[in-house]
Amino acid sequence: MQSYRVTIFVVVILLSTGLLGGRLFTLQIIGRGDAQEVSQGNALRTLRVMPARGAIYDRHGVLMVDNEPSYVITLTPRYFAEEKTSLLARHLGVSDSLVTEKLAEARAWTSYRPSKSFPDISFDQYSRIQEDIFLLPGVDKELGQKRRYPSTAKASHALGYVGEITRAELNAQEAENIYLQGDLVGRTGVERSYESYLRGEPGSALRVVNVYGLEVKSYLEGMGDQAPVSGYDIHLAMDAGVQALAESLFVNKRGAAVAIDVNTGGILALVSAPDFDPTLFIGGIDKERWQAINDDPEKPLYNRASMNQMPPGSTWKPLMALMALDTGLITPSGPGSTVYCGGYHPLGGGRIFKCLGQHGEQNVTDALQNSCNTFFFEVGRRMNISSFKRYASMFGFGLEAPTDIREQTSGLIPDSAYFNSTFARWGPGTVMNLGVGQGDMGVTPLQLARYIAAVANGGWLHEPRLVDYLANPATGDTVRFAPRPTRIPIDTSYFSLVRQGLRLVMETGTGRASQIPGIPSGGKTGTAQAPKGMMDHSVFVIFAPYDNPRIAVAVQCENTGSGSLCAAPISSLITERYLKGHLPDSPQLRLRMERALSAVSEPMPAE
């Protein structure tokens, strides 16, 4: 063999592989950027990694809301094969048309990115789809999270619920796109008020997407990924045990209860009955259920605790007493300290302004103890309507409270302008009615509780707050809210005088039957006249212990009769449960329980 042929052949080998090597160099070293663009455009997708939404705890650290995994099926319309519609529908156990509908919805949003079309499917459906995922291009699975409510206390109005963000809300977002389609947002209650704390910050992860559009693995072992920042946990001022008891006392009733920490304004319990099941909203509520819950004449979604306004009835009398003492309409002692009750107020000849009995000479404490109407009609007759408005405002009436409850109304405290615009003619009689908490006025249970707490603590008006503090488990960061209470400019001696009256109510007056064994307290019954000839609303306010008050409670029961019947035992039980930590059995307890549970709201007339 000629050796130059071997040389030639070796040269050919070197030239060939050299040419290939040169080509490699051009592609990999010089042209790397372009190629990366193509391959990353193909094969990489940036995912949002959702943080865990903050959990919610009660004041003792009892877990009330946290998260559990939910199984989500996503559709990417671009990759979805229409002929697979019925296969997917069969696996999900839904109709073909629903899949088609969801696909159209997803397409309207984006064709290229996965949309969470079937949130919260069962694990069974999830695993069936996982098995056939190869046959279903454009269908992918995702692990999401949903709210879990492990506590016996529902507190549905205080906690609120989360729901999927709407198209309108998405479009209304400002430049920063915090939310994407399919995200959950707080709709009501704490979930809504503290949304920005609870949601946390989504992280990002790069995923390799295969030629069928399925995410197959992480990119570069997740080196470029950003971990999500979890949201703040919420620590409520609420006591879950007290809350659960309060809810249980409201069976068959419409009404609300608010219990407040007298010294901080923290809300210990907040009930609005009837309530709703927050789990209904997980994974999007369907139209029929939403319609049903919205059309319910008992309005379960409506937060009566902060939105239901009704006349305070006799629970208004302590405020009137304070106003009368502070403005000098009545003196604490000596001449001018009493009003004579002959069973009625002389104005109107005894037919209009009646009292419940003939009380004789009544000073402030007597009048509170006996709930003497004559006394407070007289205060109403003597008072100036503008100072009435001013004193009511001092206690937060007629105003929205500074609070973290977003759903609230300001209530109604009339002034002369209001009467001028409402009535053609009005006179002293109209104003006198206000003295006993009847007529054209409206207060909410939240306002009542806050007011009675201020009476109990001698004139400090607190912001009622559901949330005590926020803590971020990831960063260790905490956020505390320490709003300063407002001082009500009324002499503290007047407050003690009024409190003495309220104590007598509980010991010998209308609240006698609802005394808490072993704990002296102050309270006041009230009866608010209901319109349309229905049964009266029962109202009660209480604070305890008398000497060093810690809790104030206001309860309204709709259409159950007078204050001592329904609202009083409920208030008293809530208070006792909070102060003692449990309810020790006694004949006294059984009696109150029996009265609280047997009271029933007269049904709402059909519309």
Place this chain on the structure above:
Amino acid sequence: MRTWYHSFDFWSLFYWLGLVILGLTAIYSTTQGEAHQYLEGSVKNNFERQLVWLGIATLAMCTILFIPVRQYIDLALPGYCVCILLLIAALMFGREVGGARSWVYIGPYGFQSSELAKVGAILAVARLFSTRQQGSTLHIILLAVGLVLLPAVLIILQNDMGTALVFIGLVPIVLFWAGTPLWVMILLVTPAIAGYLAILYMPAALGFTAVLAIALALWYRDVRIGAAGAFVSGGTVAAAYFALAKVLQPHQVARIHAFANPESEEFRSGVGFHLMQSKAAIGSGGLSGLGFMQGTQTQGAYIPEQSTDFVFSVIGEELGFLGAVLVLALFTLLLIRLMQLATQMNHPFGIMVAACTAGMLLIQVYINVGMVLGLLPVIGIPLPLMSYGGSALLANTIILAIVLNLYMRRKEFALYV
């Protein structure tokens, strides 16, 4: 006889092992990653199956090393006939796999008859030349060409153009080692180069024609050889032009143009898809690659046939320029080593087997890597020793083992001269 390992060539075995391991690495990455569950069922177990084939190939290699040289010379022509019969059998009774009817089944075990035919053709050609006493006569050369082209025709009938092309490429190799004058060799390979250039860029093809004609004329100091060069090259260019413009259907022209221009929109979803994805994979690998099992193109299964014909793109993406160059270097070293073995054997049979094996490997490596890098049109042939495919691994290992055996027993040749 001296202890066998004194004459055994460990270098070749080392290169062979290196390439096989790199191939298995790439196959593992394409099929055993986190994306495993998303793969089609037919490719899921490629790695395990290739391991089994590697075991079979290793056994075959060991067996081959024990067979004396005489047997190869005696069995070359009968073996060739068996290969031809298998090709015909596959054509008549075989099952169609991937569009080609080249598979022969013994029970459930199938193999590709065309791969085995490579071994048969090389041995037969070598046998032909081992009987010649001095100088080559024209009819022996023509017979040798016929021996190579017969399987090529059968394989074309099996509808496997890629493998047939390897046999056609073997023709100039055989002619070269048979001592054909160099200018004839140049004229033989000219149409391939001129045609390739004509498709890519017509002015380059015309320039090549001119340079070739002048160079030939000056080198051989013979105007007639220069004119022959001009005629062959120019003729090819003209034919290519005429074919592209007049004869071929538009979709055929599109196929031809696609490899030169795969990014253009009209080829993206079709012919260009392979190439665009393959180039994107290799390009994004950069110097040191994205890392084993980290290539997005590979793990996302963007490149069709990535464990078979496009296995080189996996190396390029995940192991980068360094890994790809290592593969090319191993092939280069193996080929050069085979040439060194050839020069040390003093018998035309041994020389011819070693030289033709080197030539055949070169053709396959060049066509395959050229295709993956977008230098050549997409022609479906595997990368020797690396691509998934048992028959190819077995056939390539067998022919290498035969070379190693002939080299190890080169002293025995003296008996049969």
